[in-house]
Amino acid sequence: MLLVVNAGSSSVKVVLFDGGAELARGMVAEIGGAAVVEVGGAKYARPVADHGAALLALIEGMGLSVGSLAAVAHRVVHGGAALTATCRVTAEVEAQIAACIPLAPLHNPANLMGLRAMTALAPDLPQYVSFDTAFHATNPEVATAYALPLAERERGIRRYGFHGISYAALVRKVQEMAGNKLPDRLLALHLGNGASLCAIHAGHSVATTMGYSPLDGLTMGTRTGAIDGNAVLRLAEVHGIDGAARILNRESGLLGLGGASDMRALRAAGTAEAAFALDHFAYWAVRHAGSMVAAMGGLDAIAFTGGIGENDRAMRAAIVEGLGYLGAELDPAANEANAAQVHSATSRVAIHVVPAEEERHIAKEAMAIMASEASG
Numbered sequence: 001m002l003l004v005v006n007a008g009s010s011s012v013k014v015v016l017f018d019g020g021a022e023l024a025r026g027m028v029a030e031i032g033g034a035a036v037v038e039v040g041g042a043k044y045a046r047p048v049a050d051h052g053a054a055l056l057a058l059i060e061g062m063g064l065s066v067g068s069l070a071a072v073a074h075r076v077v078h079g080g081a082a083l084t085a086t087c088r089v090t091a092e093v094e095a096q097i098a099a100c101i102p103l104a105p106l107h108n109p110a111n112l113m114g115l116r117a118m119t120a121l122a123p124d125l126p127q128y129v130s131f132d133t134a135f136h137a138t139n140p141e142v143a144t145a146y147a148l149p150l151a152e153r154e155r156g157i158r159r160y161g162f163h164g165i166s167y168a169a170l171v172r173k174v175q176e177m178a179g180n181k182l183p184d185r186l187l188a189l190h191l192g193n194g195a196s197l198c199a200i201h202a203g204h205s206v207a208t209t210m211g212y213s214p215l216d217g218l219t220m221g222t223r224t225g226a227i228d229g230n231a232v233l234r235l236a237e238v239h240g241i242d243g244a245a246r247i248l249n250r251e252s253g254l255l256g257l258g259g260a261s262d263m264r265a266l267r268a269a270g271t272a273e274a275a276f277a278l279d280h281f282a283y284w285a286v287r288h289a290g291s292m293v294a295a296m297g298g299l300d301a302i303a304f305t306g307g308i309g310e311n312d313r314a315m316r317a318a319i320v321e322g323l324g325y326l327g328a329e330l331d332p333a334a335n336e337a338n339a340a341q342v343h344s345a346t347s348r349v350a351i352h353v354v355p356a357e358e359e360r361h362i363a364k365e366a367m368a369i370m371a372s373e374a375s376g
Contacts, residue, residue: 001068002366004359005055006075007114009106012054015359016062019367022360024062028054037061051117071126072118073366075165075358077107079131080156086134086365088373089115089127097129103156103212128366135164138204143295146212159216161208163190167198169361170305173354175203177340183301183350187292189285190356191315192306193221193261197285199292207295209288215248218288219281221261224252226284254281263312282315286322299326301350310353311338320351 001023006013013027026039028048035048039061048054059066074089080100087093094115101108118127136144136159144159146152167188175182186200195218199207209217209226219225227248235244255261258277259269266274293299302323304316313335320330327348334342343351 001064001070002363003059003069003072004075004362004366005072005114005118006359007051007110007117009110009113012051012058012114014055014058015363016064017360017363020360020364025359026058026061028057051113052120055114055117055121066122066125069122069125071128071366071370072122073128073130073362074111074115074118075132075362076111076115076129077132077162078104078160079129079133080160081137081158083129083131084134084137086128086130086362086369088369089129093129103160126370128369130165130362130365132162132164133160135168136161136198136205136208139206139208143207157212159208159211161196161198161205162210162214163194163196163198163208164205165358165361166190166305166356167200167205169357170303170354171200171203172361172364173357174301174303174352177352177354178301178350185293185296185298185300187289187296187299187302189289189302189304189309189319190306191218191285191304191308191312194223195220195225195281195285195306195308197288197292199295201296207292209292219257219277219284220253222250222253222255224248224256226288254278263308263315267314278315278318282318282322285319289319289323293326299323299328299349301352302328303352303354305354305356307356310355313338316342316353 002017004015010031011027011029015025016023024040029036031048031051031054034045036043036045037057039058048057076097078100080103083096097108097112115127146158148157170188174186182203184202188198188200190196194214196208196210198205215223217225232244235247239247253261254266254277257280258266258274260266266277304310308315316335317330320328328351329344329347330342330351331344338353341352
């Protein structure tokens, strides 16, 4: 059995797999205090001191011991320019993940806490890591380079892109849905509290809307999306760097425009501000989609994933309507039913709705390496 771990600064989410089958999932929130543990539908509070205690509580809550696991696979947000594929954890890999902390100061330290906690619980257990940035390693340099002096580019200031695990899983799923024939030019939309688009040409990322950090690109739940650098400097001048970071990442986006970061709450609010926030989200998704289509040189298919992409029928309809000039047309009944394929019979491009399967993809990647290690 293989355990997939997604560690945050004060939370841990896990999914247990046996081969390709998901057996159980669980999470611990508020680590370091009176934590909330949730496993298999059961939810209870108990003191959880650290990530190691959280992982142990989850493993035991699934009726397992650490010794019953064959391996653990972790989600890591940032692999930098060097870590561009799922790999087995070694001291060198761990050091490289730590070296990427300046690039992802909110995420990589937490991801490392999960990895190190598992090492402390089971020092000999094989561990693997998949990176959210890795899928975009195929972007050409012209797409990733900022027009900065060389010295700044050598500091690692460039576009990396995120949601890569989600996009890699989406490619696999769309290929299955399309009868094992992947669309040549696929526009993928990962729409959730964090949102991005990806131009996928022949199965490979060639452009994406997120950049140096997950702040860039689309309007998001609490993030601004694309914003002029001088506007950022002005915010820093007025509020200080920490204050500007708080505003840009936690107080903006749908929340800043409409008073709520959740689509359902905005639709229920019925205010002019909420309506504008929804229009803003759709407008910028359509506008950035044009850039992605240009990077691919055309469009053959669209795929929606993420909480909003999978469930918000009205937002899907608004975005597809905005892409009508490219030949995209919804089947209203299929869209209302959240069907796997929602394009009309006359649409010139296929339109898919793809459940997010990041944990399953991480597990498959790790199991592929394990199989290679066993045969080699």
